[in-house]
């Protein structure tokens with residue numbers, strides 16, 4: 474004949490062990506009121522305490538999962554943003570590629586070094602952040618630059634200015650063409666004029682033409698396609714001029730080197 478053993482739920486075990494641990498009842502009282510043997514209650518108590526840490530382990534696992542999810546969400550957001558930017562820039566890139574250029578697109582959102590603290594050249598050798606070194610190499614290897622600015626308070630976008638300020642000698646003796654845009658009708662020309670002064674100080678002679686795009690939201694669609702043929706023609710002559718200066722300055726650098 475088998476003994477008829479009583480079954481206790483996990484909830485019941487946890488409740489009586491907590492009553493004992495919190496001093497609400499003595500172990501004798503609990504055993505008496507539930508007709509338990511003290512060895513059973515002690516075994517439950519031991520099991521409870523042995524497994525207490527796993528509650529927090531599970532928590533930290535959950536926390537790590539949450540952090541990972543947040544990180545992945547951030548990455549997806551970043552990639553979506555990069556895709557949008559790349560789409561917007563795609564048409565100008567097509568023109569540059571058709572002309573045989575290897576154009577590298579450097580966006581202040583991608584190369585986010587934070588507010589300028591130390592310029593590229595002020596970092597100890599071997600201590601330069603990877604993305605900063607990557608951008609420095611792109612700048613050094615370029616024959617020319619197309620610098621694109623929106624207009625903030627009639628001046629250059631602060632994000633662009635902050636990004637460019639990280640470098641100096643890396644730009645020297647290579648020409649730049651200025652592209653500006655605005656939602657309104659002025660095409661960001663006031664920012665473009667300020668940008669010309671900045672680029673001059675940074676060692677980039679700027680070409681005479683400025684490529685201003687007004688009413689940007691109507692001029693270019695969400696896929697970066699120009700809505701007006703004249704914009705593409707204007708871009709063509711702007712790039713003709715920039716290439717002319719690139720070739721001229723490259724020849725001079727190759728033949729005579731740089732004055733400083």
Ligand SMILES: Cc1cc2nc3c(=O)[nH]c(=O)nc-3n(C[C@H](O)[C@H](O)[C@H](O)COP(=O)(O)O)c2cc1C
Nearest residue numbers: 623624625626627628630654655656657659660661
């Ligand atoms: C602080 C601030 C100042 C602005 N100043 C101007 C301005 O002077 N002229 C203008 O045409 N648009 C101005 N705008 C509008 C921006 O040019 C517009 O939001 C544009 O979309 C910014 O380009 P982005 O979204 O690529 O940064 C300003 C916007 C902000 C937030």
